[in-house]
Amino acid sequence: MSASITPTVSRTDSIGFTRPGLVGNELNYIQQALENRHLSGDGAFTKRCQEWLERYLGSPCALLAHSCTGALEMAALLCDLVPGDEVIMPSYTFVSTANAVALRGAIPVFIDIRSDTLNLDETLVEAAITERTRAIFVVHYAGIACEMNAIAAIAERHGLFVVEDAAQALTSTYRGRPAGSLGHFAAFSFHETKNFISGEGGALVINDPRFIERAEILREKGTNRSRFFRGQVDKYTWTDIGSSYLPSDIIAAFLLAQLEKAEDILSARRAVWQRYHAGFADLQRAGLVRRPRIPVECEGNAHLYYLLVNDLPTRTQLIKYLQTLGIQAPFHYVPLHSAPAGVRFGRANGRLTVTDDLADRVLRLPIWPSMTDEPEIVIGAVKQFFSEVARHSSAAREHA
Numbered sequence: 001m002s003a004s005i006t007p008t009v010s011r012t013d014s015i016g017f018t019r020p021g022l023v024g025n026e027l028n029y030i031q032q033a034l035e036n037r038h039l040s041g042d043g044a045f046t047k048r049c050q051e052w053l054e055r056y057l058g059s060p061c062a063l064l065a066h067s068c069t070g071a072l073e074m075a076a077l078l079c080d081l082v083p084g085d086e087v088i089m090p091s092y093t094f095v096s097t098a099n100a101v102a103l104r105g106a107i108p109v110f111i112d113i114r115s116d117t118l119n120l121d122e123t124l125v126e127a128a129i130t131e132r133t134r135a136i137f138v139v140h141y142a143g144i145a146c147e148m149n150a151i152a153a154i155a156e157r158h159g160l161f162v163v164e165d166a167a168q169a170l171t172s173t174y175r176g177r178p179a180g181s182l183g184h185f186a187a188f189s190f191h192e193t194k195n196f197i198s199g200e201g202g203a204l205v206i207n208d209p210r211f212i213e214r215a216e217i218l219r220e221k222g223t224n225r226s227r228f229f230r231g232q233v234d235k236y237t238w239t240d241i242g243s244s245y246l247p248s249d250i251i252a253a254f255l256l257a258q259l260e261k262a263e264d265i266l267s268a269r270r271a272v273w274q275r276y277h278a279g280f281a282d283l284q285r286a287g288l289v290r291r292p293r294i295p296v297e298c299e300g301n302a303h304l305y306y307l308l309v310n311d312l313p314t315r316t317q318l319i320k321y322l323q324t325l326g327i328q329a330p331f332h333y334v335p336l337h338s339a340p341a342g343v344r345f346g347r348a349n350g351r352l353t354v355t356d357d358l359a360d361r362v363l364r365l366p367i368w369p370s371m372t373d374e375p376e377i378v379i380g381a382v383k384q385f386f387s388e389v390a391r392h393s394s395a396a397r398e399h400a
Contacts, residue, residue, distance in 0.1 A: 014326040015378065019368040020192040020199075023261040029253035041246025042226075045253040052259045053188075053203055056171075057181045061206040063219055063245075064252055068167045068189035068202035070245040072100035072137075074218050075185040075204060077241070078211050079135045079161045081106040088128050089137040090120040091337040091348065092355045097137055097165050098336050098346060106134070108346035110337040112354045116293040117141060118362070121354070122150040128349040129154075135161035138183070143195075143303035144294055145174035148182045163187070166205075170196060171266050172301040184208045190255055195265060195303055198255035201247050218242040268369035269302035276305040276365060279379035288386050305365045306332070307382070312360040314389075319363065321385045327378055328366060335359050 033045055046064050053062035065071040081087065083105030089097055091110035098108040111124045118141045125136060136155055138146040148162075155162045162183035166172075169179035170188050180186035185208075190201035206215050216226040222242030227233045258265070283289045290308040294300050309315045315331060322329045335355050336342040365378055 015328065015366050015374050017328040017330060017364065017366050018193050019370070020197050021368070021370060022257075023265060023369070024257040025260070026254045026257040029257050030250055033249050033253040036249070038249055040248060042229075043249030043252065045249045045256050046247070049252050049256050049259060050203075052256070053205065056262075057178045057186075057205060059181050059186075059205045059207050060209050061212045061215065063204045063206070063215060064247050064255075065187075065202040065204055065219070065245045066247045066251075067096075067200055068165075068187045068191070069096040069099070070243075071187035071202045071204035072096050072163070072165060073103060073243075074215060074245060075163045075187060076100040076104050076106070077218050078185060078206075078215060079163070081134055084132060085134045086130060086132040087135045087137055088125055088133060088349075090139050090141075090355070091335040091342070091352050092118060092141070092333050092359060093139040093165065093336065094167070094333060095336065095339075095341070096167075097139060098342065101137070102341075102345040107132075108336070108342070109133070110335075110342070110346055110348045110352060110355075112350070112352045113141075113358065115354050115358065117144050117146075117295065117298075118358060119144065119146045120151075122147040122154070124349070125151060125154050126158075129158055129160075133158065133160060135163055137163045137165055139165040139167075140169035140172060140179050142292065142306065143169045143172045143179075143301040144292075145169060145172055145179045145182070145298050147295075148174050152182070161185070167191075167202075168194065168303040169301065170194075171262060172303075173299045175297045180205050181207060184211070190258075195269060195301055196255070196258040196262060198247070198251045198258065201251050201255055204245075214240065219245045265369050266301055269367065272367055272369070272371045272375055273300075273302035273305050275375040276367075276379065279375065280307065280382070283383065283386060286386075289382075302367070305367050307363050307365065308358060308361045309363060310361065315361055315363050317389075318382070318385050322378075322381055325381050327381055329363055329378070331359075332362050332364055333359060 050062045081104035085106040086109050087101045088109045092113050101108045114121045164183040164186035166180040166186045167189035172179040186205040188203045190198040217240045222240045225236040228236035337348040
């Protein structure tokens with residue numbers, strides 16, 4: 001597709017990729033946090049958020065963090081990664097997944113993804129295991145859980161940790177169990193682009209009680225400060241490595257209001273997702289796009305709605321076309337195995353042909369809970385693009 005496709009329809013009002021907003025008591029809770037005179041970490045709102053996550057996930061411990069990146073770094077520390085260790089993960093993920101490993105001097109080992117879900121291909125995991133492998137970091141792409149039964153069985157056979165990068169997956173399920181409750185550790189994100197937000201923010205979930213005490217120490221700069229505040233020791237001191245991973249209680253106050261409305265947010269996002277899915281059915285039947293696929297054992301949380309077009313030139317033109325109409329529809333990750341730091345710090349296990357192919361063809365569409373007529377505008381614009389492509393192709397054939 002070499003010729004530029006110019007819209008013949010008028011520009012709409014700007015439709016951004018996401019639109020963070022208030023859903024309940026955010027401002028009221030922030031005011032309460034100010035009145036509590038406890039603005040640093042581990043205040044009342046932090047504890048309430050952690051309790052909510054523990055109840056929802058059925059997990060023994062959840063610790064708020066300043067980001068999902070920080071939560072992944074804590075998980076890598078809990079895995080006791082040392083230089084030369086290896087961690088299996090998909091290449092198609094955000095840099096934080098690999099950075100958490102590389103910061104320990106360990107080696108991210110990238111494997112290919114499945115063509116249906118864009119998740120790590122569980123059938124390739126065992127072949128990537130060596131005597132240096134210590135963990136498997138799975139990524140639940142677009143809020144759709146990986147094939148966790150198979151991955152857990154492999155990990156158990158080889159004595160490996162399983163870490164869920166569940167940044168996109170809060171309220172998603174796998175075989176009826178919540179994403180984030182399926183590995184030894186899980187990391188969530190509350191960045192403003194996620195379903196439940198606090199601007200910046202994250203959480204580490206510890207599903208193996210053996211690691212709870214050390215997780216608290218790592219999060220509190222390597223001190224046993226949490227035990228001190230519970231009255232378990234008469235003073236706190238430096239006992240391990242660690243860093244400052246706590247978020248402000250103001251952030252937690254905002255987050256709690258979001259979590260309290262989780263079911264409303266989830267329902268609204270799913271309604272938007274279904275509008276997109278129905279709206280693009282005819283383009284899929286025509287072979288022009290492929291819609292997301294969700295395995296029957298998974299229930300998604302409508303975090304992303306994406307389309308797979310047929311090639312990179314089509315995607316490039318479609319993004320430009322939508323931008324001209326004021327619609328932001330970005331592509332997603334640049335595969336880490338081909339990134340400069342990925343080549344330097346990691347290695348690919350074999351050829352990652354599915355990753356390379358799909359990374360060139362995926363296009364994410366705007367989605368947020370309070371959408372009104374925006375999905376139909378986006379659907380119409382995408383359909384108009386393909387109509388104009390067809391018209392240009394027909395005109396070119398007539399001139400040939």
